[in-house]
Amino acid sequence: MLNTKLTQKQLSFVENYLLNGGNGTQAVLGSYKTRNRKSASVIASRNLQNPRIAQALRGSPETERVILDSIARTIKEGLEATIDGKVPDYVIRHMFVTTCIELMNLNPRPEKQVTKSGVLTQEAIDRIRTRDAIRKRS
Numbered sequence: 001m002l003n004t005k006l007t008q009k010q011l012s013f014v015e016n017y018l019l020n021g022g023n024g025t026q027a028v029l030g031s032y033k034t035r036n037r038k039s040a041s042v043i044a045s046r047n048l049q050n051p052r053i054a055q056a057l058r059g060s061p062e063t064e065r066v067i068l069d070s071i072a073r074t075i076k077e078g079l080e081a082t083i084d085g086k087v088p089d090y091v092i093r094h095m096f097v098t099t100c101i102e103l104m105n106l107n108p109r110p111e112k113q114v115t116k117s118g119v120l121t122q123e124a125i126d127r128i129r130t131r132d133a134i135r136k137r138s
Helices: 008-019 024-031 037-049 051-057 061-079 090-103 122-137
Strands: 113-115 118-120
Touching: 008 024, 008 037, 008 051, 008 061, 024 037, 037 051, 061 090
Parallel strands: none
Antiparallel strands: 113 118
């Protein structure tokens, strides 16, 4: 299992690298104690040449686990969002739930059109267009 072959910093590097779109320097800055960009670049280069890290980045089941764990942590943080660490921030929590639902395609939003009298669904828009097309032919 990859988890036993990589150090905690290397696992963090892999996670950050995958989540930021493949920027090794940024992944090092998020995973290691250095703040120096040149040092981070050197560490990233060495990490990317490491066969175990390269294997992790090629799409092993462990890579998927790292990504899913990171997504789960992010969702948990969003669902527990607070203002000043005390008051629940329901706006942020709602945004996280809505985003999760959309990303999972559980509730795709129908195409809507706003009119003076309210919002029309795609079905209503299609009925109006059909009615207008029939009137034009007449």
